[in-house]
Amino acid sequence: MSKFHRVYQSLLKHYGPQDWWPGDSPFEIMVGAVLTQNTAWTNVEKAINNLKDADALSVEAIVDAHPKRLASWLKPSGYFNIKAKRLRSFCQWLLEQGGESQLSGRETIELRRDLLSVHGVGPETADDILLYAFNRPVFVIDAYTRRIFSRYGLIKGDEPYEHLRETFENDLASDASLFNQYHALIVVHGKDVCRKRARCADCCLTTGCARNDVD
């Protein structure tokens, strides 16, 4: 078994199944993926709750809302002016594509390229959407992934996004459920012990986390 798979086994044993992505619908997951860019999830939840309270968690409501008003709902998630534009352009794109039902019939490669064409959707956001809203076997690379696995000595950490994604996807079985669980565990582990960059190694060595099983 590869080291990447062993880390997965260790994380799963340590934290248990994670039941991701937080969200009641594919659309809510997509909204969350945009709003969580470089932002704590607790702040994203507040913004999503604002949208729900305003009955505005829908493509139509977001496209129709005045920019200032949309931004005010998104305020707790930070970068609210930029995210209002990103969310709007994303929803307009959804409308142009004919909605989620049309997208679900598309090949993953094509869908990924189309997502990346949307202003404000980068590789991680696109892969979050592919994996958690469309259940496609795409491995998400985030800051926690870079930090944790570079400390395990399995990657350098500063490789280009695509390079790392292929590294993980080539090593592991192409299984959406596995990738879903794995990324969630990486985030949970990152929040748990790798918050402070400089102290992560110490934390990993003293809490019985995955690192001990990999070395």
Next chain:
DNA sequence: ACCCAGGGTCATA
């Protein structure tokens, strides 16, 4: 008072 969080875009070299 500082540091950082489940990134992405744009300008510059």
Next chain:
DNA sequence: TATGACCATGGG
């Protein structure tokens, strides 16, 4: 290709 500035709130 690769850095750096910028976006902005809330919790530790």
